[in-house]
Amino acid sequence: MKPEQFPEALQPDLVPTPSGELFYRCLGCAAEFDIRTLLYTCPECGRVLLIHDRRFDRLKKRSPEHWRRLFDYRRMLTIPALTGIYRYHEFIGPIIPLDAVVYLGEGHTPMVMANAPLQERVGMRFFFKNDGQNPSASFKDRGMASALSYINFLIRSGVLSEVLAVCASTGDTSAAAALYAAYLQPRIKSAVLLPHKKVTPQQLSQPLGSGARVYEIPGVFDDCMKVVEALSEQYDVALLNSKNAWRILGQESYAYEIAQAFEYEMADKVVVVPIGNAGNITAVMSGFLKFHQVGLIDDLPMILGVQSAHADPVYQYYREAETAKRRFVAQSVRPSVAQAAMIGNPVSMPRVIELARHYDETAGRQRVHVVQVTEQAIMDWQLRANRNGHIACTHGGECLAGLAHALAQGVVERQATAVLDATAHALKFVGFQELYFENRFPADYEVQPDPELINAPVYMHPRDLERVPSPGAPLDGQDLERFVQAITSAIAGDLDLKKRS
Ligand SMILES: N[C@@H](CCOP(=O)(O)O)C(=O)O
Numbered sequence: 145m146k147p148e149q150f151p152e153a154l155q156p157d158l159v160p161t162p163s164g165e166l167f168y169r170c171l172g173c174a175a176e177f178d179i180r181t182l183l184y185t186c187p188e189c190g191r192v193l194l195i196h197d198r199r200f201d202r203l204k205k206r207s208p209e210h211w212r213r214l215f216d217y218r219r220m221l222t223i224p225a226l227t228g229i230y231r232y233h234e235f236i237g238p239i240i241p242l243d244a245v246v247y248l249g250e251g252h253t254p255m256v257m258a259n260a261p262l263q264e265r266v267g268m269r270f271f272f273k274n275d276g277q278n279p280s281a282s283f284k285d286r287g288m289a290s291a292l293s294y295i296n297f298l299i300r301s302g303v304l305s306e307v308l309a310v311c312a313s314t315g316d317t318s319a320a321a322a323l324y325a326a327y328l329q330p331r332i333k334s335a336v337l338l339p340h341k342k343v344t345p346q347q348l349s350q351p352l353g354s355g356a357r358v359y360e361i362p363g364v365f366d367d368c369m370k371v372v373e374a375l376s377e378q379y380d381v382a383l384l385n386s387k388n389a390w391r392i393l394g395q396e397s398y399a400y401e402i403a404q405a406f407e408y409e410m411a412d413k414v415v416v417v418p419i420g421n422a423g424n425i426t427a428v429m430s431g432f433l434k435f436h437q438v439g440l441i442d443d444l445p446m447i448l449g450v451q452s453a454h455a456d457p458v459y460q461y462y463r464e465a466e467t468a469k470r471r472f473v474a475q476s477v478r479p480s481v482a483q484a485a486m487i488g489n490p491v492s493m494p495r496v497i498e499l500a501r502h503y504d505e506t507a508g509r510q511r512v513h514v515v516q517v518t519e520q521a522i523m524d525w526q527l528r529a530n531r532n533g534h535i536a537c538t539h540g541g542e543c544l545a546g547l548a549h550a551l552a553q554g555v556v557e558r559q560a561t562a563v564l565d566a567t568a569h570a571l572k573f574v575g576f577q578e579l580y581f582e583n584r585f586p587a588d589y590e591v592q593p594d595p596e597l598i599n600a601p602v603y604m605h606p607r608d609l610e611r612v613p614s615p616g617a618p619l620d621g622q623d624l625e626r627f628v629q630a631i632t633s634a635i636a637g638d639l640d641l642k643k644r645s
Pocket residue numbers: 284311312313314315316317318365384385386387420421423424484485
């Protein structure tokens with residue numbers, strides 16, 4: 145639909161133009177900094193930053209009803225820049241002109257309702273939101289679309305000319321960073337740091353394919369992150385991890401899409417996210433808070449963060465019930481099937497502490513919870529979900545394990561409806577499925593396969609078959625007939641099929 149075909153009352157606001165006054169604010173000392181500089185930490189005290197809009201209150205001048213209609217009608221526009229996360233332009237990056245927006249197909253991922261048997265097994269109604277259906281097959285694309293649109297904007301405004309973008313990654317971030325950088329080459333190039341042998345082959349293939357410079361280093365993600373921080377402090381590079389507050393803005397779109405999908409009725413909703421570097425839970429809380437501030441939603445949904453017992457620093461922090469006694473302690477992580485979240489020192493922890501406090505305060509009760517699950521539960525629930533028609537990765541399994549656990553503990557009510565973040569596509573983590581099916585998990589993962597969930601291919605090669613086809617050597621005539629009949633009978637026997645009369 146063309147803008148002039150939309151209702152008149154919406155037309156002036158349909159296609160957003162740059163507005164607002166963004167600035168960085170330090171979470172430590174509250175110092176404020178110009179948005180036109182690439183900043184990741186406070187130059188004064190070294191703490192992380194968040195981006196605020198000095199003119200945010202202008203958004204309250206439009207009624208909630210007007211916003212809802214605007215977002216709904218924007219769905220019908222055919223302008224590429226408004227097709228992805230920038231449908232929520234005013235909330236995500238109002239200073240970015242639409243011609244600087246980088247859109248590679250991210251956002252608006254499907255919410256798939258669990259089928260009846262799976263809902264019954266878990267004990268409540270829930271959906272997976274499949275962020276594995278983003279272009280690089282994970283939720284990180286939301287944040288990269290935002291961070292790279294911002295860099296593109298700086299290049300177009302003449303603030304920057306060439307950019308080397310760097311990130312540390314357990315796999316997904318590097319895939320997304322390399323993809324978006326490749327789209328903007330030659331002005332932007334990327335280099336990614338991965339912990340050697342702690343990234344799946346599928347994830348490793350992604351930045352390689354996009355042409356990034358890929359470094360593998362000893363240690364775990366936290367070590368890569370330290371090097372990337374040092375690089376960004378000492379050299380002119382653009383850090384693309386979620387330490388970069390522009391990443392958080394883009395990932396807020398996940399919350400906006402959920403609110404829109406439920407017609408903004410959030411009172412009885414639970415949003416379940418796995419926690420690794422903690423950028424995602426930060427963005428989800430921040431997104432819902434912004435929509436609440438302008439009255440787009442009346443209630444804040446419950447946020448349920450989930451961590452594996454092998455990498456659970458955030459869970460350990462919140463385990464202490466008394467706020468004043470809580471102390472964050474960075475952890476040394478153990479091998480985890482939720483490998484993307486194998487992080488002992490999440491860079492967004494200060495943001496989580498601040499936003500969770502604000503979230504609970506705004507809701508007037510505890511609305512942010514963090515639970516811990518076992519590696520066994522993650523694998524079992526992931527496979528169970530996929531057997532019921534989902535494409536959840538291990539982190540989707542982690543969310544489902546967390547939901548089942550929270551339900552059993554009474555943290556989540558049975559009448560609620562949950563949305564689980566399937567953060568990446570199952571195919572990225574298929575190696576863990578293989579280890580499970582072949583019962584080959586190294587002992588430190590602490591995973592034993594449930595025989596009911598194991599599956600393996602059946603090789604059909606009847607012994608009495610003298611000739612079988614092979615590539616370049618097909619069968620024909622009677623040989624082909626014998627082959628087809630022998631395999632048909634063998635499969636029918638295995639499946640216990642009754643012959644048609
Ligand atoms: N799970 C992440 C770790 C880095 O997270 P980020 O959101 O801070 O970039 C990954 O995929 O690399």
